[in-house]
Amino acid sequence: MEVFVAENAGFCFGVKRAVKMAFDAAEQYKEDVHSLGPLIHNPQVVERLSQKGVKKVEALDQIEKGVVILRSHGVSSPRVILDAEAQGLHVIDATCPFVTNAQKYAKQLVDEGYQVVMVGDRNHPETKSVIGHSGSEILVTEDFEEIKQALKKYPKKRIGIISQTTQTFGRFSEIVVKCLEICEEVKVFNTICYATEDRQTEVQQMAEDVEAMVVVGGKNSANTTHLADICREKGIPTYHIETSREVEDGWFPGMRKVGVAAGASTPDWIIEEVVDRLRKI
Numbered sequence: 719m720e721v722f723v724a725e726n727a728g729f730c731f732g733v734k735r736a737v738k739m740a741f742d743a744a745e746q747y748k749e750d751v752h753s754l755g756p757l758i759h760n761p762q763v764v765e766r767l768s769q770k771g772v773k774k775v776e777a778l779d780q781i782e783k784g785v786v787i788l789r790s791h792g793v794s795s796p797r798v799i800l801d802a803e804a805q806g807l808h809v810i811d812a813t814c815p816f817v818t819n820a821q822k823y824a825k826q827l828v829d830e831g832y833q834v835v836m837v838g839d840r841n842h843p844e845t846k847s848v849i850g851h852s853g854s855e856i857l858v859t860e861d862f863e864e865i866k867q868a869l870k871k872y873p874k875k876r877i878g879i880i881s882q883t884t885q886t887f888g889r890f891s892e893i894v895v896k897c898l899e900i901c902e903e904v905k906v907f908n909t910i911c912y913a914t915e916d917r918q919t920e921v922q923q924m925a926e927d928v929e930a931m932v933v934v935g936g937k938n939s940a941n942t943t944h945l946a947d948i949c950r951e952k953g954i955p956t957y958h959i960e961t962s963r964e965v966e967d968g969w970f971p972g973m974r975k976v977g978v979a980a981g982a983s984t985p986d987w988i989i990e991e992v993v994d995r996l997r998k999i
């Protein structure tokens with residue numbers, strides 16, 4: 719059985735940066751290093767960090783002293799950083815620069831008097847962090863009808879549009895075009911990070927060339943789950959696993975080609991273990 723591994727499998731730029739910052743902090747400060755929430759959506763990486771001394775906490779009041787690392791999706795408000803500093807903590811901000819960019823443009827649009835629309839999922843930590851940093855009410859939605867309804871309350875019909883970093887360009891541009899039809903003025907910042915879309919496109923193509931797909935990543939990772947969904951939509955057997963221990967010999971009866979993809983928060987060491995395991999079948 720041949721095993722093909724996606725080129726874009728594993729850590730994206732922002733996750734790689736955050737994980738490196740956390741391991742460096744553990745090395746430098748030895749103890750009293752904390753991450754506010756799980757640093758990334760991968761339980762194995764969070765566990766490895768905890769073995770190195772990086773403790774996961776849910777709130778600042780669980781930290782007495784030392785270092786706090788802010789995760790790649792960003793924190794819910796700039797207030798969190800001010801509170802951490804007021805508490806005497808050393809803050810390491812591992813927010814992905816693409817997310818920081820979205821926060822900055824949201825704030826700019828609010829300051830310029832636009833009603834801001836973010837095309838995305840309002841329950842995702844990233845969109846919550848952008849709302850928190852904008853200092854105002856932002857409409858987060860992927861549904862144009864919702865935007866239309868909301869605009870009834872804004873007589874000027876000047877809207878500023880940004881995107882959740884993981885949004886697809888197709889969905890984003892569709893909403894922008896529809897808004898142009900009903901607004902007097904539309905100002906747009908493209909805040910998409912193409913790491914996600916590139917990964918999805920590659921997996922879509924790969925799923926057409928193999929007989930089964932193994933998608934590796936946290937069960938709590940939205941981008942990994944989405945990759946598995948893309949493969950299932952192609953109608954081939956798809957297994958979403960977190961580690962090589964879950965692979966079963968009987969999954970690939972008579973198959974000659976199997977593909978491996980991984981989410982943006984899956985480390986190389988886990989992907990390599992899965993590939994080794996598959997090659998032994």
Ligand code: SF4
Nearest residue numbers: 730732814816883911
């Ligand atoms: S997917 Fe893009 S925006 Fe999200 S953490 Fe990775 S590099 Fe940053």
